[in-house]
Amino acid sequence: MGKMKFDASNLLDVACIFICLFLLIPIIVIFISSFDPAKYIHFPPSGFSIIWYQYFFSNANWQKAFMNSFYIATLTTLISSPCGVLAALAYRKYNFKLKSLFNSIVVFPYVTPSLLMGITILMAFSRTFLRGTYYIVAAAHSLWSTSFIYLLMQAALSNYDLTFEEAAVDLGASPWKTFIEVTLPLLKSAIISSVIFGFITSFGEVTMAIFLTTDETVTLPALLWVSLKYELHPVALVASVICIIFATGTMAIIANFVGIETLSKIGAKTEASK
Amino acid sequence: MGRKRDMKSNVLYKYAYLFLYLPCLMLFIFFFLIPFFSMFRISFFIGKPLSCYIEGFTIENYLRFFMDPYAHRLLMFTLELSVPVVLITVPIAYVMAYKISRSFGIKRFMLMIVTIFPMWINLVVMAFGWSMIFAKYGFMNFWLMKLGLISEPQPLGYNFIAVVVGLVYVCLPYVILTLVSVLDNIDPALEDAAKDLGAGKFRCFLEVTLPLSMPGIITGATFSFIWAMSSFVVPSILGSPLQKTFSIEISNQVLTVLNWPYGSVLSLILLSIVNIALIISNKVRGRFTIWVR
Numbered sequence: 001m002g003k004m005k006f007d008a009s010n011l012l013d014v015a016c017i018f019i020c021l022f023l024l025i026p027i028i029v030i031f032i033s034s035f036d037p038a039k040y041i042h043f044p045p046s047g048f049s050i051i052w053y054q055y056f057f058s059n060a061n062w063q064k065a066f067m068n069s070f071y072i073a074t075l076t077t078l079i080s081s082p083c084g085v086l087a088a089l090a091y092r093k094y095n096f097k098l099k100s101l102f103n104s105i106v107v108f109p110y111v112t113p114s115l116l117m118g119i120t121i122l123m124a125f126s127r128t129f130l131r132g133t134y135y136i137v138a139a140a141h142s143l144w145s146t147s148f149i150y151l152l153m154q155a156a157l158s159n160y161d162l163t164f165e166e167a168a169v170d171l172g173a174s175p176w177k178t179f180i181e182v183t184l185p186l187l188k189s190a191i192i193s194s195v196i197f198g199f200i201t202s203f204g205e206v207t208m209a210i211f212l213t214t215d216e217t218v219t220l221p222a223l224l225w226v227s228l229k230y231e232l233h234p235v236a237l238v239a240s241v242i243c244i245i246f247a248t249g250t251m252a253i254i255a256n257f258v259g260i261e262t263l264s265k266i267g268a269k270t271e272a273s274k
Numbered sequence: 275m276g277r278k279r280d281m282k283s284n285v286l287y288k289y290a291y292l293f294l295y296l297p298c299l300m301l302f303i304f305f306f307l308i309p310f311f312s313m314f315r316i317s318f319f320i321g322k323p324l325s326c327y328i329e330g331f332t333i334e335n336y337l338r339f340f341m342d343p344y345a346h347r348l349l350m351f352t353l354e355l356s357v358p359v360v361l362i363t364v365p366i367a368y369v370m371a372y373k374i375s376r377s378f379g380i381k382r383f384m385l386m387i388v389t390i391f392p393m394w395i396n397l398v399v400m401a402f403g404w405s406m407i408f409a410k411y412g413f414m415n416f417w418l419m420k421l422g423l424i425s426e427p428q429p430l431g432y433n434f435i436a437v438v439v440g441l442v443y444v445c446l447p448y449v450i451l452t453l454v455s456v457l458d459n460i461d462p463a464l465e466d467a468a469k470d471l472g473a474g475k476f477r478c479f480l481e482v483t484l485p486l487s488m489p490g491i492i493t494g495a496t497f498s499f500i501w502a503m504s505s506f507v508v509p510s511i512l513g514s515p516l517q518k519t520f521s522i523e524i525s526n527q528v529l530t531v532l533n534w535p536y537g538s539v540l541s542l543i544l545l546s547i548v549n550i551a552l553i554i555s556n557k558v559r560g561r562f563t564i565w566v567r
Contacts, residue, residue, distance in 0.1 A: 008475065016373045019366060020388045023446065026403025027395065029413050033406060042411030083298040090294035102295050105302055113504030113548060115521050116541050119528050120309035123316055139305045146298060204396035207507060221396045228402055228511055240399040247394035260386045264451050
């Protein structure tokens, strides 16, 4: 009996090791292959070189795509962080009739296929001046990242004790002063995380970008998509590595600020989608 | 004066939530609700390939969908693709989630990192990674040959299995995290009680833990179903033209054929399937939650 129990938990461990490998393998393979000097992608790599990295940083198209991604992600952050943070504060602090409706509206883009959001925005703004500009891509990304920021803030706020605010008000501070001097410092790490989070969700978003970008405003993931679809070139691996590095870096920063447990709640927060 | 200010701040306080929600709501009205309404309107316009749309009113596009065997076949294929994705994702995710929720300290942290990491990588990179693994001179063939299982590189990629693997990979982290949050909330005392009453480890899992985690399983299954149904990037990179999903056809109508009214009809069909799945899952989950209590 004791031996069987031992076997069962061992089996679970082995299964988990395989699942972890499954989750990490594509990333590792891309990372290794990006240093392969060969023109045709194959495994194992034939050598070690950084020529494709040099190629990436000297190629105007990829550079432009990188900068576009950067602009759009910045714009998205500027739009979505105030939206998401304020809405999450309101959700935490106030009780009102339409609360559950408002909540589901904000979370709705999270459960709507981004393909559909991209297509609807493309169609709705196709005959306006916004078509193909940075602004429309940023607006589309903002929908998505606002949802994420909102969920992150909600998860982070559940750890904070907001009775400090009440104390400040009791001691005679005006609501505005309370917000600036009590709420903001308390929530500093959560807000910084939200800002970074908004940036990275936009930086990595691809489905909407495929529909909304033109040759001029193409983002890094969208250009990567084009290059995978039409002409496979090793520089695509470098672009992927850049995306991975950005994702890893931001994840590390946020995990440091709000903790991995809070971060895990965003992925799990699917029950809000009624 | 003071009284006036009090009243003002009272009103401000009373509707403060509205002001706080306002930026968010504006964004959603302009870029979410209005676009969806305009898509609904476009679905009644006259569709002509290569012309986007011609204003007018017709229900021809809807009739075309209901008459078109090609669209039905694509829809059926997408369903056939989603079912194995759900059936594979949920058990794998359960194993991992169970392990995470039963681990502590650094072990839990490491497992959590590994789970969350792929969520941050964008879809194209994930799909690219898998296409490298399945490539003719790729990772998989290399190891299969090294282990002596095959003598020549086999065509592994660009088929149904590759697409399923890619989609499982995409859904897995989200489903794991959903299950972890449910499993973490199960009171360990319940399992201890079952064991005290003489249930074996396996029976305790089957009759206590599993039923209690049913809401998480249903949520996870629903979301992997929705993602598989609306998947577009992964099947177009990992699949061949034979693995054409409904979403690929939508993007085709919108970007290549330029028949937007028909594309809108297909999009609305997909949207309603997604919403029906969500509603059913909420109903079923509600039932389980009551039953659990």
